[in-house]
Amino acid sequence: MTAKQNIPLYQMVKQHILTLIDSKQWQEGERLPSENELVAELSVSRMTVNRALRELVAANRVERISGVGTFVAQAKVQSHPLEIQNIAEEIHARGHQHSCKVEAVEQIRASAETALSFDLAPGSRLFYSQIVHYESDMAIQVEERYVLPQFAPDYLQVDFNQQTSNQYLMGLNKQLSQVEQVVQAAMPSKAIAKDLQMDANEPCLLLLRRTWVEQKVVTSSKLHHPASRYQFGSRYQPS
Amino acid sequence: MTAKQNIPLYQMVKQHILTLIDSKQWQEGERLPSENELVAELSVSRMTVNRALRELVAANRVERISGVGTFVAQAKVQSHPLEIQNIAEEIHARGHQHSCKVEAVEQIRASAETALSFDLAPGSRLFYSQIVHYESDMAIQVEERYVLPQFAPDYLQVDFNQQTSNQYLMGLNKQLSQVEQVVQAAMPSKAIAKDLQMDANEPCLLLLRRTWVEQKVVTSSKLHHPASRYQFGSRYQPS
DNA sequence: CAGTGGTCTAGACCACGTT
DNA sequence: ACGTGGTCTAGACCACTGG
Numbered sequence: 001m002t003a004k005q006n007i008p009l010y011q012m013v014k015q016h017i018l019t020l021i022d023s024k025q026w027q028e029g030e031r032l033p034s035e036n037e038l039v040a041e042l043s044v045s046r047m048t049v050n051r052a053l054r055e056l057v058a059a060n061r062v063e064r065i066s067g068v069g070t071f072v073a074q075a076k077v078q079s080h081p082l083e084i085q086n087i088a089e090e091i092h093a094r095g096h097q098h099s100c101k102v103e104a105v106e107q108i109r110a111s112a113e114t115a116l117s118f119d120l121a122p123g124s125r126l127f128y129s130q131i132v133h134y135e136s137d138m139a140i141q142v143e144e145r146y147v148l149p150q151f152a153p154d155y156l157q158v159d160f161n162q163q164t165s166n167q168y169l170m171g172l173n174k175q176l177s178q179v180e181q182v183v184q185a186a187m188p189s190k191a192i193a194k195d196l197q198m199d200a201n202e203p204c205l206l207l208l209r210r211t212w213v214e215q216k217v218v219t220s221s222k223l224h225h226p227a228s229r230y231q232f233g234s235r236y237q238p239s
Numbered sequence: 240m241t242a243k244q245n246i247p248l249y250q251m252v253k254q255h256i257l258t259l260i261d262s263k264q265w266q267e268g269e270r271l272p273s274e275n276e277l278v279a280e281l282s283v284s285r286m287t288v289n290r291a292l293r294e295l296v297a298a299n300r301v302e303r304i305s306g307v308g309t310f311v312a313q314a315k316v317q318s319h320p321l322e323i324q325n326i327a328e329e330i331h332a333r334g335h336q337h338s339c340k341v342e343a344v345e346q347i348r349a350s351a352e353t354a355l356s357f358d359l360a361p362g363s364r365l366f367y368s369q370i371v372h373y374e375s376d377m378a379i380q381v382e383e384r385y386v387l388p389q390f391a392p393d394y395l396q397v398d399f400n401q402q403t404s405n406q407y408l409m410g411l412n413k414q415l416s417q418v419e420q421v422v423q424a425a426m427p428s429k430a431i432a433k434d435l436q437m438d439a440n441e442p443c444l445l446l447l448r449r450t451w452v453e454q455k456v457v458t459s460s461k462l463h464h465p466a467s468r469y470q471f472g473s474r475y476q477p478s
Numbered sequence: 479c480a481g482t483g484g485t486c487t488a489g490a491c492c493a494c495g496t497t
Numbered sequence: 498a499c500g501t502g503g504t505c506t507a508g509a510c511c512a513c514t515g516g
Contacts, residue, residue, distance in 0.1 A: 285508095307514060
């Protein structure tokens with residue numbers, strides 16, 4: 001475990017273990033090496049191995065039993081209900097036509113609120129896009145997205161009529177360390193209400209999503225949906 | 240920080256900090272003492288303080304900026320729809336007091352809409368309960384629930400001040416075959432707005448949940464939350 | 479520059495389950 | 498008795514921020 005960049009050691013330990021699990025070299029339910037064995041094998045301290053394993057427990061990839069050992073967790077029971085991929089696919093899956101209108105793609109300076117969500121200083125440079133999505137000519141989502149420039153340097157040159165911003169960002173194939181999703185209800189601003197052709201007194205359903213690489217927030221988006229035309233749903237079989 | 244039971248030190252550090260946040264002695268956005276200050280103050284090692292603070296970040300209670308400091312996070316009640324079993328536990332987990340007011344527990348005849356959601360004939364007999372839940376005296380949820388009588392014959396006799404309706408229904412230990420959850424935004428009716436002490440023009444965040452046994456819908460609930468005091472959220476590590 | 483958080487180490491003691 | 502994970506310490510070096 002000596003190949004070092006700026007990546008923390010415990011991250012590398014996690015990656016190492018995940019690689020072995022994902023490649024099936026360590027099967028479901030199988031016992032992992034003990035902390036002390038990993039210490040010897042990877043030449044790191046036990047605290048570092050311990051942290052890596054604790055985070056893998058939190059991520060539901062391994063289970064630990066005190067006095068017994070560490071085991072590969074059962075594969076995903078249920079995918080996250082709010083695992084919204086990209087709006088275009090979703091619309092096509094319903095057999096409808098997707099189209100969109102790009103209202104802005106530009107470099108901006110972070111407002112106080114935006115800066116806070118990125119843990120950056122106000123005034124920092126960010127990329128910003130605002131796109132309205134239509135399902136068979138009915139406005140269904142306004143997508144506001146902020147992107148850290150070093151995460152996607154060519155963001156401003158992308159043609160978002162060819163692919164959605166989400167598709168483009170996923171295509172970069174960077175390893176996200178964390179995803180946060182929040183669902184809220186709120187009254188729309190006048191501009192949003194107009195974009196979505198909403199009735200007066202109709203609320204919005206909001207999905208706020210942030211993604212991290214390492215310790216840094218790399219994207220932050222706010223998806224506005226008209227309450228009368230959109231909802232989040234899931235249906236599944238409980239275990 | 241010497242009062243020890245079998246409780247880990249980092250847990251006590253977390254509790255200590257949460258107590259000060261919840262009692263408003265440390266306000267939202269306010270800066271916490273640095274790690275070194277906490278080390279001196281609580282007589283524990285820095286690794287222990289660090290672990291406590293890292294877990295508070297994961298729990299969304301504080302935010303940290305490297306080179307700057309640690310700050311009390313904005314408080315917004317938040318939960319993950321899939322994980323919610325009962326509202327009382329959720330509130331207790333946040334260290335707050337749960338109370339409720341039972342507004343109705345009765346047998347009713349299904350309206351056209353309710354009948355549809357159960358796939359029954361309009362006018363069928365169903366049990367119905369309406370309960371307002373409070374988090375530290377702040378109204379946070381109106382729970383409307385319809386129950387198929389043969390699923391829970393004694394539903395009308397349960398004391399919902401003793402246990403949540405959800406707790407009671409789970410306690411029946413029937414094997415659910417399916418669960419459906421839908422999230423919507425909507426303006427509240429006047430009655431709901433009054434129960435939740437909501438401002439005019441404030442929308443509701445709705446969670447609709449239906450459960451099945453075999454091929455039959457056995458419960459259908461509608462949970463109303465004030466948009467300004469409640470949101471659904473999740474933060475996780477993608478693997 | 480001094481202060482902050484982020485990480486890492488090499489020890490240590492403990493409670494627990496298995497042998 | 499032994500190995501396991503769970504916790505804790507007292508140091509240390511680093512990158513970053515602020516004045």
